[in-house]
Amino acid sequence: MAPKTDRRTQHSEESRRRILQAAAEISAERGYDGTSVALVTKRSGLPASSVYWHFGSKDELLAEVVEHSYRQWLPRKARWAPPEPGTDRVAYLRDALRQAGASFADQPEFMRLGLMLLLERRAEEPAARVRFKRIRAEMLDAMSEWWEAMLPEEVNASHPHLPRMLAQLNMAAADGLYMMSVGDPEEIDMNGLQELLALALDAVADRIARQVYGEE
Amino acid sequence: MAPKTDRRTQHSEESRRRILQAAAEISAERGYDGTSVALVTKRSGLPASSVYWHFGSKDELLAEVVEHSYRQWLPRKARWAPPEPGTDRVAYLRDALRQAGASFADQPEFMRLGLMLLLERRAEEPAARVRFKRIRAEMLDAMSEWWEAMLPEEVNASHPHLPRMLAQLNMAAADGLYMMSVGDPEEIDMNGLQELLALALDAVADRIARQVYGEE
């Protein structure tokens, strides 16, 4: 049981953190291949041997970047936990989208690198891509549960795939808006678009619900 | 005036096409930095000197890949030309999204590389990224005009930014769905999600229109 005040341990963790931070910044700017160990050592101030001692390989370093950035990002975003009964759907959606958007603005590394990795398709898949996909699947599950809680029982019964599809559309649109804001930061009214997305999702859920009740 | 039957010219254009094709495939799989001239020569069968004779640099080659892929892709996708009067909005949206989706499936290189470039943000911007952004801006303009034609005059008058914002949301969601399908090809009901997106856009336009008429 090493005590947490161990100066050696502290120093080691601080180095690890600095390397991760540098790698996160660079990989968000330049993607997987564009991130070189030399750049990481320059920005972190630590030599290549330290990078390899801590992480073993560039592939594993970037996988840890994804994992670490995600854990830093998590508490900043809205939780898709099932809502209190009586919550207003549009208001909740708008707030959740805004909160997620703000967390991207503060900490853009996680999504940028992740989406770049998602678009790639090389013969041997980078470990970082696998981790990002797993994390996304978890996020999607949480969003699906939230949507299921938000839709009336009768709607879920007659459209069993609807909650998950709304969650997928929700996530896809949020990703697309994020990408658009990266490509054209000043041209875009992010708040207005998030509001519009919230409205659209609510409106389509409403329309389908009305169809269900109308048909019965 | 060189005749088109010039065997030398034919041969040259064939080589150019083969290099572009190889570069398009590789860059869609691996991104900007992941695409090496050596890989392109291997897949195209032509030596590096030919690549440089035809394109001058890797940067210019990839910019031409974007341009060329776009021109190949254009006729396969739905035109966002202003519709005939009386067109059903949901039906049109659904068909347009489906057609675009199918064209991606056939010819995925254009969007893959473009979106990867869009996410990057290095100090000196690749020429390919600039071209892709310009092409996207054109696409967005066309979609905005279509939406403007689709909304009632009163709505456009009271919400002057709405057509463009609907076009942006439309494009962002389509991009996001495409990205999702790349990351998880078999998990996803693309047709269903495109249908849902078309419904959502139509529903939100409807709701806003009703607000306008209700307030008057």
Next chain:
DNA sequence: TAAATCCTGTAGTGCTTACTACAGGGTATA
């Protein structure tokens, strides 16, 4: 047939890449 042009094949350039061997300083334990 001679000259001009176009494109390819060969063989490089200097630089960057991911990764490693290893010695040694700093710190904790005995």
Next chain:
DNA sequence: TATACCCTGTAGTAAGCACTACAGGATTTA
């Protein structure tokens, strides 16, 4: 103080990178 361990700094490695010089074959023009 002696020993064991952890991490860093130095100095490499071979392979890959974008790019180039240049000779020469193929084809068209004079």
